[in-house]
C-alpha cells in the first residue's frame with residue numbers, strides 16, 4: 001500500500017515537472033531566478049511549517065487547544081514535501097486533552113518543534129471519555145524529529161494518590177496515563193525538551209526501531225508512584241544519552257523484546273535506578289545487547305538491576321554495565337530472578353528467563369545498604385557467564401562493612417571490593 005502511494009506520488013511529481021518543462025524558454029530562464037515558494041510541494045530544499053497558532057491554538061494555558069493541534073498535525077502529516085514541521089511557539093502554554101498523533105504520514109520526516117509549553121488537564125474529569133492509558137500518543141510515524149527547549153508537563157499529581165479515573169472499589173488496581181507514548185515510530189529523534197510530572201511513565205518507546213533520545217530533562221517528585229522516566233520495550237537499535245532523570249520509579253526500564261539498546265551519559269536520581277525487566281511475566285521474553293555506560297546514580301533505591309519473574313521463559317543476554325558512578329545508592333548491583341513486588345501471590349516455578357553474558361566493569365561509589373551485590377538467580381537455571389571487574393563499592397557510613405551475596409550465579413570476578421567469592425565457576 002505504502003509502495004503504491006509513493007508510486008502515485010512519483011507519477012504526480014513527474015506530471016508537475018513535465019508541466020514546468022513546457023513553459024516557454026524565455027519564461028523559464030526568468031522564473032529560474034525566483035526564490036522557491038515555501039509552499040511549493042515540488043521543492044526539496046524548503047520545508048513547510050505548520051504553526052499551531054495558525055490553526056486556531058490560543059496558548060493561554062486554559063483554552064483547550066486539542067482541536068487546533070489535531071488540525072495542524074493532519075495538515076503536516078499529509079504534506080508531501082518530506083520535511084514538514086509542526087511548530088509550537090515559545091512563550092505560550094497549550095492545554096491538550098489526550099491526543100493521538102497518528103501516522104503513517106505522507107511526509108517521510110516530520111519535525112515537531114517544541115519551543116512552548118504543553119500541559120495536560122489538571123482535573124481528572126477532563127479525561128472522561130478518553131482512553132486513560134496515555135496522554136500524547138505518536139503511532140506509526142516514521143522519521144519523527146521532536147526537538148526544542150520547550151516543556152511537557154503531565155500535571156500528574158491528581159493521579160499519584162489515586163490512579164483510577166473514578167472512585168472504584170478497593171482492591172481494583174488502576175493505572176493512570178503515561179505522558180508520551182511512541183508506538184511503531186521508526187527513526188525517532190527526541191531531544192532537548194524538559195518533561196515533568198507525568199501521571200505515570202514519562203516516555204514509553206514501544207516497538208520502535210532506530211531511535212535516538214538525548215538531552216532531555218525528566219523530573220517528578222521522588223514520592224510519585226510509577227513515574228518511570230523512559231520505558232523501552234520491543235524496540236531495536238535505541239540510543240538514550242546525555243539525559244537527566246529524577247522521578248519516583250525507574251529512571252530507565254528496558255523491557256522484553258528489546259535489543260541493541262545503548263544507554264550512556266545518564267544522571268539518575270532520585271528514582272529506582274536503571275533496570276532491565278521485569279522479564280517473563282507469564283510468558284516468553286527476549287532481551288539482548290543492552291549496554292549501560294558512563295552513568296551516575298545518586299540516592300536511588302536500587303542501582304543497576306536485572307529482574308525477572310519466576311515461571312517465564314526466554315533469555316536476557318549480552319548485557320553490560322560499565323563506568324557507573326554510585327553516590328549513596330541502595331542495593332547497587334542486583335540480579336533478581338525472584339521478582340515479585342510486594343510479595344503478593346508470588347509464583348514458585350522451575351522455569352525462568354535465562355540470564356547469561358552479563359558484564360559489570362568499573363563501577364564505584366557508595367551504598368546506603370550493606371549488601372551491595374545481590375545476584376539471586378533461579379535455583380533450577382542459574383545465571384551464567386557473569387563477569388565482575390573493577391567494582392569498588394563502600395558503605396556511605398565510613399568504615400561499615402559491605403558484602404556480596406549470590407544464589408546459583410556463575411562467572412568470574414577480579415579487582416573487586418567486596419569480594420564476590422559466592423560466584424560459582
Ligand SMILES: *[C@@H]1O[C@H](CO)[C@@H](O)[C@H](O)[C@H]1NC(C)=O
Nearest residue numbers: 045046047083084109111145
Ligand atoms: C529541512 O529539514 C531538514 C531535515 O529535518 C533540515 O536538515 C533542513 O535544515 C530543513 N531546511 C530548512 C530550510 O528548514
Ligand SMILES: *[C@@H]1O[C@H](CO)[C@@H](O)[C@H](O)[C@H]1NC(C)=O
Nearest residue numbers: 053088089090091092115116
Ligand atoms: C519570548 O519571551 C522572551 C523573553 O521575554 C523574548 O525575548 C522573546 O522574544 C519572546 N519570543 C516570542 C516568540 O515572543
Ligand SMILES: *[C@@H]1O[C@H](CO)[C@@H](O)[C@H](O)[C@H]1NC(C)=O
Nearest residue numbers: 187188209210211212237238
Ligand atoms: C541505528 O539507528 C541509527 C539512528 O537512527 C541509524 O543511523 C543506524 O543506521 C541504525 N543502525 C542499524 C544497524 O540499523
Ligand SMILES: *[C@@H]1O[C@H](CO)[C@@H](O)[C@H](O)[C@H]1NC(C)=O
Nearest residue numbers: 228231233250253255277278
Ligand atoms: C514497560 O512497558 C512494558 C510494555 O508496555 C510493560 O510490560 C512493563 O511493565 C513496563 N515496565 C515498567 C517498569 O513500567
Ligand SMILES: *[C@@H]1O[C@H](CO)[C@@H](O)[C@H](O)[C@H]1NC(C)=O
Nearest residue numbers: 236237238239260261262291
Ligand atoms: C552501542 O555501543 C557499541 C559500543 O559500545 C557500538 O558498537 C554499537 O554500535 C552501539 N549501538 C547503538 C545502537 O548505538
Ligand SMILES: *[C@@H]1O[C@H](CO)[C@@H](O)[C@H](O)[C@H]1NC(C)=O
Nearest residue numbers: 242264265266267294295296
Ligand atoms: C559521560 O556522561 C556525562 C553526562 O553525565 C557527559 O557529560 C560526558 O561527556 C560523558 N562522557 C563520555 C566519555 O561519554
Ligand SMILES: *[C@@H]1O[C@H](CO)[C@@H](O)[C@H](O)[C@H]1NC(C)=O
Nearest residue numbers: 336337338339371374375376
Ligand atoms: C537479595 O535478593 C533476593 C531476591 O529478590 C531477596 O529475597 C533478598 O532479600 C535480597 N537481599 C537483600 C539483603 O536485600
Ligand SMILES: *[C@@H]1O[C@H](CO)[C@@H](O)[C@H](O)[C@H]1NC(C)=O
Nearest residue numbers: 310343344345346347348349
Ligand atoms: C513459594 O515458596 C515459598 C518458600 O519456599 C513459600 O513460602 C510460598 O508459600 C510458596 N508459594 C506458593 C504460591 O506456592
Ligand SMILES: *[C@@H]1O[C@H](CO)[C@@H](O)[C@H](O)[C@H]1NC(C)=O
Nearest residue numbers: 318319356357358359385387
Ligand atoms: C561471556 O560473555 C562475554 C560478554 O560479556 C562474551 O564476550 C563471551 O563470549 C561469553 N563467553 C562465553 C563462553 O559464552
